[in-house]
Amino acid sequence: MPLNFDIQHRDPNSRARAGVIHTAHGDIETPNFMAVATQASVKAVTPDDLESIGLQLLIANTYHLALRPGSDKVAELGGLHEFMNWKRPLMTDSGGFQVFSLGAAIRDGVGKIADIFPEETPPSLSQPGEGRGGGVPLCKIDEDGVSFRSHLDGAIMRLDPERSIQIQHQLGADFIVAFDECTSPLDSHEYTREALRRTHRWAERCIEQHAKTKRDYQSLFGIIQGGAYRDLREESARVIGGLPFDGLCIGGSLGKSKKDMHAILDWTIPLLPESKPRHLLGIGELQDIVEGVARGIDLFDCASPTRWARNGALLVSKEIAENAEQRINISNARHAMDRSPIDPLCDCYTCHNFSRAYLHHLQRAKELNYYRLASIHNLQFMMRFMKSVRASIHSGTFAEFCSQKTNGRG
C-alpha cells in the first residue's frame, strides 16, 4: 500500500500545513527534514544514531547506488532497508539531479540556485571551471534518456525513465521519484521548455513502469521543473500535478536567488492538489525551510547540515550564534578553552558528553570522532527545529514562529 497522507492542521495565515504520512515502514510527521544517505550511509552517523536523533526519513541516491554496489546487488541483499539496517521510511531520488550536477553544473559552474556552486560535484571534476564553468559535462541527454560517464571509473551508464524506476524498485525505498532533467539556472527559456516537455513525457513513462514492477508499499513522486520561468513552472505544476503520482517534488533550478525560489513556490504550489505531500528537493537552510513551509512544503532534504558539521559549522540557538545562519565555527580559537557544550539548550548526545573545547581540539586534529559528534549535533538541531515548526502549526502560532525566526534578518 502506498503512502497515506493525513493533513491535521492548516495555518490560517499561510499555506503551511502539518500532518502525518503513513507508510509501510512507519509514520512521518510533516513538515519534516530527511537526512541524505547518498551511498546508503548518512556520513559519519549510523542508523541507530539516526533513530535516537529522531530522523523519520532518509534519502538515498539512485545514480550513486546503481554504480556502487549496483541495484541488482542491493536487491539480492534484501533491499536498501536491510542492506543499511534502517527500519524507518526511505526515499530515493531518481538520478535526475545528477543530469544537472554532472552535466550543466560542470559546464556552467553553478548550483541549482545560480550563486551557489554545486557541492555534490566531485572535487576533481570541479577543478576545470572552479565554479566559473567550462568543465566537461559527464552526461549527454537525448529524447529517450541520459548517458552518464561514471565519476568512479569512466564507464558509460545509461539512465532513462524505465531504468531509473526499475533501479528504484530494486533498491526498495518507500518513496521513489520520477526520472527528470534538472536544468541549469543559466538555461534559456527555450531550452528549459524543451527539457520540461521531455521531462513531462518521461513522467508518463515512469508511471507506466511503476505500475509494472513496483513493490506494493512503494509510492511514486513526480517532479515539477521549469527553472525560474513562471509560465513553465505553472505548466509543469498543472501537468505533473494532474498525473496519478502519490506525491510531488519541486525540483530543478530554483533561479538566481532566494527571492526567485520563493516566487517559484508561490507560482507552483497553489496549482497542486492539496492532498499530496510536497517535497522541496535539496533545500535545508533554516530560513529556507520556514519560507518553504509557509508556502506549503511538507518535506525537505539537504546534505548541508551534515556537511556544515564536518566543516566545523555547528547549528545553535539564535542567541548564541555567530551569524544569521545560526551557526558557530568550532575551529575558531574562542572555543579552545570553552568547557560548555555546543549549545546549552541542546539535548543531543554530543552536547551531553563533550565540551566545545574538546570538539575544537578534535576538529583541528582531524580526529574521525569529530565528524560523528558534529553531525549528530547538527541533525538533532534540525529535528528539534522541525518539531518546533510542526508544533507551531498545530497550535496555531506559526506566524509568531516565523517572525521570531526572521527577527533581525532585515
Add this chain to the structure above:
Amino acid sequence: MPLNFDIQHRDPNSRARAGVIHTAHGDIETPNFMAVATQASVKAVTPDDLESIGLQLLIANTYHLALRPGSDKVAELGGLHEFMNWKRPLMTDSGGFQVFSLGAAIRDGVGKIADIFPEETPPSLSQPGEGRGGGVPLCKIDEDGVSFRSHLDGAIMRLDPERSIQIQHQLGADFIVAFDECTSPLDSHEYTREALRRTHRWAERCIEQHAKTKRDYQSLFGIIQGGAYRDLREESARVIGGLPFDGLCIGGSLGKSKKDMHAILDWTIPLLPESKPRHLLGIGELQDIVEGVARGIDLFDCASPTRWARNGALLVSKEIAENAEQRINISNARHAMDRSPIDPLCDCYTCHNFSRAYLHHLQRAKELNYYRLASIHNLQFMMRFMKSVRASIHSGTFAEFCSQKTNGRG
C-alpha cells in the same frame, strides 16, 4: 594513592600471571590490552563505545598532546579524563617513543622491530627514505633532554625528564611513564649503552620530579631499554627494576625479528620484581600478546587493531580467517554479496547490526561510518581475546590456550 597490583593466579608452566590492578579510576584485569588515544581520542570510537566494548585502559601521548592542545590547557580544562570524557584508567607515554619515531626511525627507515617500518611516522616525513632511511630527523638529543621540531608547524619543542613528567602531571593520567630515549634497532652496542645510561640518569630525575608535582592517584612507570643487546637489557632491568617505580615498561628497539623480541623478554623479566605490573610498549599482534603473556607481561598497547580496521583488515576466529594473523580483508570482492556478519561468533555492535556486504560497500565508498564500525569490531575482538587469555590463566589451562593459538603457524 598509586596503583595496587593484586596477582591472583600464576601459570605453573610459564611466567604468565593474571590479576587486577586497582586504580583511582577503576580496576584493570590483567593481562590486558589498552587502546591508543594518541590525541585524546581513539580513532573513530567514542568513550562510551569503548566502555561498551570493555576497554579498561587507554594510552594517550605526551608529545602530541603537549603540542596540541597543550598540557596546560588540558589541565585548565579539568585534565585528560574530563577533557575526553573517559572515566576509566588512563596512561600517557612520555614522548620517549617520539625521540625514536621522529628521530632515528626517520634516519634509519626502520620500526622498533627493524623489519617493520615505523607506522607512527607521519606519511609526509616517511617519504624521503620510504622505509630505507635517509630522512632528516626531527629531534636532537643531548645529556639534558631532547629538542623536537614540531611535526605540525616546525616550532621547537623541548622535552626533558622534568618537563615530560610535569606535562604528564598536568594531563593527569593514572599511569605515567619516565622519559627515555628509545633507540634504533640499527644502533651499535656502544651507542645503545651510551643512550641507556643517559636514560637511567633521566629515570632518577623523573622519580624526583614525580615526587614534587604528581597528583595523589598517579603512578610512575620506568622503562627498560638496551636494544637487542643481552648485557644492556640485563643492566637496564637491574637498574630500572631497582628504582622505586610503581610499574615497569619494556620499551625501545625489540631487535630485528620476533625471535629477538622473545629473547629480550626472556633476558629481562626474570630480573624484575614480581610485584610490579609490566607493560610491553607498542605490541599488539595476537601471537605476540600470547608470547608476551607467557614471558610475564601484564599490559599491552598498540595502534594496530584500529589501524588494521581502517585499512580493511578485520580480526576473526581462526577457522574463518584468510591468513595466519586471523584477519579477513573486507575490501576483497568475495565479501561483496556476503550477508553474514564479520564473524558469526562475535558479539560486537557491528556484527549484530551489519553484514560483510554492507561493510565492504562502506569501505570501498570511503564512508566515514566504515571506520567506526570496523574499529569497534577489532577492539571488541581484542577484548574477547584478552578475556580468554585471562580465563585460561585463572583456570590453569594457559598451556592449552597457547598451543591452540600457535596451531598451524609452523
